[in-house]
Structures are given as C-alpha cells and as structure tokens.
Amino acid sequence: MVQSHVNVERDGRIARVQLANPARRNALGRTLLEELYVEFSTLGGDPDVGVIVLSATGPAFSAGHDIAEMVGRDEAYYRDLFGACSSLMQLLRSLPQPVIAAVDGVATAAGCQLVAGCDLAVATEQSTFATPGLRLGLFCSTPLVPISRAIGQKRVMQMLLTARSIDAPTALAWGLVNQVVPRDELDAAVDDLAHQILEFSPLVTNLGKSAFYHQAGLSEPSAYEVMNEIMTANAMLPDAQEGLQAFTEKRSPTWG
Structure with missing residues (x-):
C-alpha cells in the first residue's frame, strides 16, 4: 500500500490540508501532486467547507519538484509532471472556497508557485521564497505564472534571473504573502484570518472569489461589463x- 503524504482534517467549516513528507522536504513529485488534486477537488465540492488552509510538516513548506525523481526522464514524463502541477494551480483558483497558505520554512520553485497559487498566505519570520531553477539549468517557467501575477514583472524577474531567495519581510512588501508572524503565532494568525472570512455569506464569498479571477484576465472595459452583470445577479440573491x-434595521444579518 502506497503511503499518503497528505493529511486532511476538518475543524468546523475550516478544512486543513497538510503536506506530510518532511523527509523529501515536501517535494511536489507526481504522486503528491495527484494526492493534492484529489483532496482539493473533494473539499471544493463540500458545501460545509468554508475555508481551506494549506500547511506543511518539517522545516520546508515545499522545496519544489522532486529533483531525484526528475533525473533522466523522457519528454512524456516532464510534460505530465508540469501539466499536473499547472492543473493543481488552476484548481486552487477555481475552488469556491478561499485557500490560505500557512508557510513555515522554505518555499522553492514549485513550492513558491504553490504559495502564490493560494488566495491568501501567512508566513513565519523564518520563511524564505525562491525560484532558483537556473541553478539546475531549468528556468521556472510554470512557477512564474502565479508569482508574476502576485508580485509583478520586475520583482519576479529579479527572483527568476538571480535565483536568490527573498526573506519573509520582502515577500510581504512585494505582495507574495499577506502577513508575517512569529513561528509560534502562525496557527493563530491563520485561524483568525479564516474566521474573519467565515463571518460572511458563503455563497457571496464564493461568488466574489470567482468574479475576482474572472475579471483579472479581461480588459478594463470588458471587466466592467462582466462585473456589472455579476454584481446585479449578486444583488438579487x-x-x-x-x-x-x-x-437598515441596524442588526446583524442571518445568512442562508
């Protein structure tokens, strides 16, 4: 029987997904990517889940793809691996629930991509982020997709072209993460953020997440046209x- 390296727990309306392969620095090998895809797909279809938290065990959030697994493989393998990773990132965007990354440690290459692919991220002061593919003769082409959308062209190009790590305060200043906290405050900070989200209508929160990513790829006139329709439909809910x-009645709302 193949050992699972993904732990999933429920805590009320919060679902917690944990990378649990510290011996491999939570490397995103093909099997782990498939596990994550299945677990996130399942949670995405559960109306009782309002927020998903992604964390990891060990000293690394994720060191990226499993380099040992990648050596000497054929084109079909690489196409499948990078395609599976891209599919996971797109799934995170399409899930109705907000996904929060709880980062403690190194997030490298595809691991950094995973952080950027989440809707929100909280990191410990010790965390670092990097896209060091050039050190291996591999430009981080797929990781740059969500990272560039999070931090912008000049900053991501600096990370890509120098292969240097950035620390947590820099990641915060650049917009890769939302908060930086001491290690012993990470869980509380993430839970506080999750509970703030859970105060509101799940249906409208889910609608809003979908609308945000929809408009991000449109021209400004098209975005306004589409968002006008979405907001009108929202107002009718x-x-x-x-x-x-x-x-108007000066009371707290009761969501359906």
Whole structure:
C-alpha cells in the first residue's frame, strides 16, 4: 500500500490540508501532486467547507519538484509532471472556497508557485521564497505564472534571473504573502484570518472569489461589463437582500 503524504482534517467549516513528507522536504513529485488534486477537488465540492488552509510538516513548506525523481526522464514524463502541477494551480483558483497558505520554512520553485497559487498566505519570520531553477539549468517557467501575477514583472524577474531567495519581510512588501508572524503565532494568525472570512455569506464569498479571477484576465472595459452583470445577479440573491435589510434595521444579518 502506497503511503499518503497528505493529511486532511476538518475543524468546523475550516478544512486543513497538510503536506506530510518532511523527509523529501515536501517535494511536489507526481504522486503528491495527484494526492493534492484529489483532496482539493473533494473539499471544493463540500458545501460545509468554508475555508481551506494549506500547511506543511518539517522545516520546508515545499522545496519544489522532486529533483531525484526528475533525473533522466523522457519528454512524456516532464510534460505530465508540469501539466499536473499547472492543473493543481488552476484548481486552487477555481475552488469556491478561499485557500490560505500557512508557510513555515522554505518555499522553492514549485513550492513558491504553490504559495502564490493560494488566495491568501501567512508566513513565519523564518520563511524564505525562491525560484532558483537556473541553478539546475531549468528556468521556472510554470512557477512564474502565479508569482508574476502576485508580485509583478520586475520583482519576479529579479527572483527568476538571480535565483536568490527573498526573506519573509520582502515577500510581504512585494505582495507574495499577506502577513508575517512569529513561528509560534502562525496557527493563530491563520485561524483568525479564516474566521474573519467565515463571518460572511458563503455563497457571496464564493461568488466574489470567482468574479475576482474572472475579471483579472479581461480588459478594463470588458471587466466592467462582466462585473456589472455579476454584481446585479449578486444583488438579487437572498443573502444580499438580507444584508441590505439588516443594515437598515441596524442588526446583524442571518445568512442562508
């Protein structure tokens, strides 16, 4: 029987997904990518899950792809590996629930991509981030997709072309993570963020996440056109009407 390297726990409406292969520095090998895809797909279809938290065991959040697994493989293997990783990143974007990365340690290459692929991220002060593919003769072409969208062209090009790590305060200043906290405060900070999200209508939160990523790829005129339609549909939802009514009545809303 193949050992699983992904732990999943439920804590009320929070689902916790944990990378659990510290001996391999939580490397994103083909099997682990498949495990993550299956678990996230399952959670995405569960209406009782409002927020998903992604964390890891050991000193590394994820050291990227499993280099030992990659040596001497054929083109079909590489195409499948990078395709599986890209599919996972796109799945994270398409999930209805917000996904929070809880980062403690190194997040390198595809591991850094995984952080950028989450909707939000909280990191410890000791965490570092890098896209050092050039050291191996491999430009981090797939990781740059979400990272560039998080931190912008000049900053991601610096990471890509120098292969140097950035520390947690730099990651915060650049927009790769939302918060930096002491290690012993990571769980509390992530839970606080999750509970803030859970205060609101799940349906509207899910709608909003989808709308955000939809408009991101559109021109400004097209984005306004599409968002006008989405916001109109949103306003017609029972939860929106409840929220508006509750505001006028100076009471807390009761979401459906």
